[in-house]
Every structure is written in C-alpha cells, then in structure tokens.
Amino acid sequence: MTVSDVSPRPADAGAAQTPLLEVTGLTKHFPITRGVRRRQVGAVKAVDGIDFTVARGETLGLVGESGCGKTTTGRMLTRLEEPTGGRIIFDGRDITHLSTARMRPLRREVQMVFQDPYSSLNPRHTVGTIVGAPFRLQKVQTEHGTKRAVQDLLELVGLNPEHYNRYPHEFSGGQRQRIGIARALALRPKLIVADEPVSALDVSIQAQVINLLEDLQGEFGLTYVVIAHDLSVVRHIADRVAVMYLGHIVEIGPRQGVYERPQHPYTVALLSAVPVPDVTRRDNRERIRLQGDPPSPIDPPPACPFHTRCWKAQEVCRTVTPPLVEMAPGQRAACHFPENAPDGPYEPGTDSIVAPAS
C-alpha cells in the first residue's frame, strides 16, 4: 500500500516514556434548568471524576452500558465537549479548557471515528470531499496534491480509489465505516478515539473492520481509545480495559486480568451476562442476574454507585465511597469487597439468582 505524503512529525526521543494521554478527575455535569430564567435545579452527572492514562501505541478499551458516561468521556477527549472539572493532558499539553482556535491545530493529532456510519458522513459530499476535508481545513499541502493523498488513504483502508467521486449512500455500512476511518487517518493523528466503531455492522464485516484497525495501528503507531459495549470485541482489540458505571471507573487494568480475574462485582456481572456461542455451556453457566435498571445519573446513589444492585453490598458501601485501589499487578478496582482478589480464578459454576442485599 502506498503511504500518503503528509510529512511525519519528528519523533521525540523522550516522549516514549510519558503517557500520551493523562486524565485526572475528569468530570462532566450537564445542568438541568427550569423556569423562564433557566436556573439550574440539578445536574446529569454523566462523568463524575475519572482518572486514567493511555501509553503511546496502546489501546485502551472503555466499556460499560448505556448511561455510564463512556461516550461523553470520548467526546471530552476530542474536546467535542468541554469538561466541567478535572484535567486532560495530551502529549504533555493541558487541553482541558483550550479555546476553539487553540484547539484547532491539535485536531491533527486527535481524531474520532463515530458509531453510526450513516449519520457521520455528510450525504451531500463525495467521498473525496469527505476524506479530503482534513487537508483543506488544516491547510496541509501534500507533495502530489490532496486528491492523490485521498486516493492513497482509500486504498489503505481497503476501498477502491476510483470511488473518489461517489456519494456515501452508494456504499455499504462497512464501507462507510472505512471511509470514516480514512478521514480520521488523513493527517496521521497520534490518538484515535473510536466510539463503538463496529457495533452497527454485521458480524462478518465487524471482523474485517477490527482487523483493519489493528493493522493500521501496527503500521502507523497509533494509540486508540475504543469505546464499546461489546465485551468480546474489546477483549480482542484492547491492551487495557476500563469498566465504567454511572460516570465512574469501577475497574481498570490489563485485558487479561480484567477478563479472567475480574475484581469489581459489576465487571463480574457484565462478563457473566455475555452470551457465548457454546451450546454445551448452556446448562451449567454461572449467570449473575442483576435486578432492575441502573439508577439515573441525575440522582446517583451515595458512596458506591453500584451498591443498589450489588449482591454483596453492606452498610459501608452506602456510606463510604470505595477508592480505586490496586488489588493485583496493574489492576485496580473500586470496591470494599472485591471478587477474585484472594479467591482464585473466576470459573463457571451453577446458575444463581442474586438480589441486591438490603
């Protein structure tokens, strides 16, 4: 595959050690207003103080269910939303409250791939215009012209460069997702935030796009933050995983540790709920059935956010917020009564229904 002619930025010798992304106390509260004067009566605490780092070349998977705050986190990393608290340090620079003008040159380095391949591409623009837009907006000149650079990108992601003048509706969902990836790659960013990059695609196409993302990461030394609810996909692609619940990170650690020896009860429940394509396991699978729905982020429970649905909850869980503590090498969980710390590996056993302890 030919590589686009955008000149690579010189590698920084000392940068290999520092993380590419450092997030501390990141918070986003959306105000709820009432009345003509729009006074604030409450807030949706979408993200409520999270910390994590992402090393260069690594893939961090951010998993959780609807309403946990993962998409909002992704949008804050790309500064499509401005945090209401905390800090984001990208490549040594504090980008938390940068103005739009200051942020613009940084958009060459942080890019986003969106979930819905149907609404994330302008239907009135040709593919060539869409993928060429970054060059135009950032006023980047390439050696052989933008068109050639765009065609190289299309080829890179497995599309036919001759389709330069086609419109998005002429492509399938998987192909449109590839167009979105080509657009994100145009200026050789350092970090790509992928928000549910494959969930809207058919199973066989998902595999193609996942392989593509992995190949591109190897070829261009990209760093990814992949936001997803599909735990099987995240396990395949991520080096480290952070599990979110109601705006908090409840567990974070290396992929193998989190999947094989999950510590937080929510992670355990989440993993046990994933249907596996193995008929022989059907009858003797340990399934933790969480009762009810997650609480609202407008009125989150005090102390541990998970205690209302946790089968191990005790009085202390209602009064003292558990800190994110390292329970195994590199793996941290926020729980007063973690699983798997001394008890040995997680294994399927007999089916059990568990109700929240009251």
Added chain:
Amino acid sequence: MNRPVEQWASMVPVDDYAPTAFLDVRDLRIHFPTDDGLVKSVDGLSFTLERGRTLGIVGESGSGKSVTSLGILGLHKGQHARVSGQVWLDGEELVAASPEHVRRLRGKKMAMIFQDPLSALHPFYSIGDQIVEAYRVHNEVSKKQARTHAIDMLGRVGIPRPSERVDDYPHQFSGGMRQRAMIAMALSCDPELLIADEPTTALDVTVQAQILDLVRDLQAEFNSAVMIITHDLGVVAELADDILVMYAGKAVEQGSAREVFTAAEHPYTWGLLSSMPRLDRDRQDRLVPIAGSPPSLINVPEGCAFHPRCRFCELSAPLSLTEVPVMTETTPGHGVACHLEPAQRRRLWTEEVQPLL
C-alpha cells in the same frame, strides 16, 4: 426435525402430505417487484417448529430473516409482495387464507416481538392502553377486566409496580422495560407461536440476559413455539434448540443447535463462527472475516449465492457457479445446501476451521 430426505429439497411438490408439525413452512417465497428489479427476499424456505421448542434463525443484513417472520404473520398480504409456498400453523394454511382470517390469528395464535420497542410501540398511547387494545380485539371482556389482565401481564414480565406503570407512556420506560412491555403485549393473548425479531440487539448486555431468561421462562410456562431471529450466535446458543442459517433468502444449513455449533457443515456458518471474537476461547491474534459483503437480493449471484465469498469455491467449481445447491441431509436431522462433498466438508471442518475457533 426428522423429515424424510426428500422434504429437504426446496423444489418438492408441496401439497403431497398433511402437515405434522405445529408450524410447517414449505418452499416459502416472498418477492418484491421494484423499479430496480425483483427483490427475492425469501426464495424457497422450508422448516418446521413444534410447540415448546425454540428455532433460531441466523443471518445477516439482507438474508431475508425478518421478511420471513413478517411473511409468516401475514404482514405482507395485500401489499405489493408476491408470496408463494405454504405456511401451516396448527393445521391451517395461511398463505392462501384471506387477510381477514390471518388478522384474526395475529395476536391470538401468533405474536411478534420487534427489534426496537421505541419504534414498535405507539408513542401516543400508554402501555396499558396498547395491551388492553390487543386483548380486547381477541377476547370479549370489559375494559376493566382487560386492564386487570394488562397489569397482571406487566407484573409477569418483571416490571416493578405494574399498577402504577400501566398508565405510563413508552418513552417513560427504559429500553429494557420497554422491551418487557412489548413482550407483555405479545403474550397477553397467550399465543402459541412467538416470533422474536432481534429482541435484544438494542439492549445492554445485562438487560439482554434478563430478557433472554424471561423468554425462556415464559416459553416453559406457556409451552409456546418460539422463533428467534438474530445475527448473534451467542444469543442463539443460549436459547435455541434448532438453528436455521439463512443467506440471500435461502436456508444454507439447518440442524439442532448442538450439531450446528459442534459440526457445522456450510462454509458460511464456518465464516460466522470464525469471525466472532469469543469470550470463552483464548484470544486469537487475528479474526478470520468472511471476505466481501452480503449480496444484493436483486442480483443474487448465479449458482450458489455464497460462492463469491466462499474460501472453498474452487473445490466445487464449476458446479457452484452454475447450479443452486439443494438442501440435503448429511446426518440425521442436519441438512446443508452446499456442493462440496460431505467427506471433504468434514475434513475441512476438522482440519481447517475448528482448530482456529
């Protein structure tokens, strides 16, 4: 699903024998004439389903699985669709029946749970009103009795405080609760056949687990026949007794869930199994996707519809390029539509496909 071998073939004369199964679909074809050409959404589908059992229909976009379920419910009648073949439900044939007759059966004898409850439920009416309406269409009861029944159903599907929530509108429920409400509505008239079209795709994984458990429990209670349509092999493994894999409007593999998962015979099924990242296996370095994309149903490839994407196409060429493969039984109860030799297929499965799973 023990049918004589000749019944597998999609060109068998369909009215030669009386139906024995509760749901018996024979050579169902649903074609839509459009300006661009004839869309052959379902092109010769045959299968059976008994009460108390679950059939999983697996396929991707454009396989015809949703059109199949709508066709069984008679929702393509009187529209522009051309429907042929037979659908026997409890001894009654539905394709030739009048739309009026089939409408009376819908809700009562057979019911459907749709994929996206937010768009399937009417936003202007409360959940209670919608369940009451469904119940009163099929039963001579007063509004009060119907309302009591609605509250009872909501409670049965696990909605807390049903007597309060019965007057709420769909948008006031969370995704999981909406899906439960839709299940309550579908089950309110005790249907004998329940069709669930991607019932959990729009839901979170923990809620999905609750819904799947609910469907399983309710099936045991009502002894209904359940047809679950999905692209998620994990969901199918959890719920289905039998599996039917569809591709481009036709069935390519049929058999018990155990057989299909442990001894799959069709290259498309192999492709689906290999291309999924799985939690229960060691992590592979690379997924093995199926090359290409599902075909347009207007221009279905000649011969075997899967041949342009099949890794093993050359082994059965030129037959796969010219002749449509016919569903044939390989082991008892397990059928596949493929030109590869059975011995060849089994060798490929054990040597090339299974080790990578």
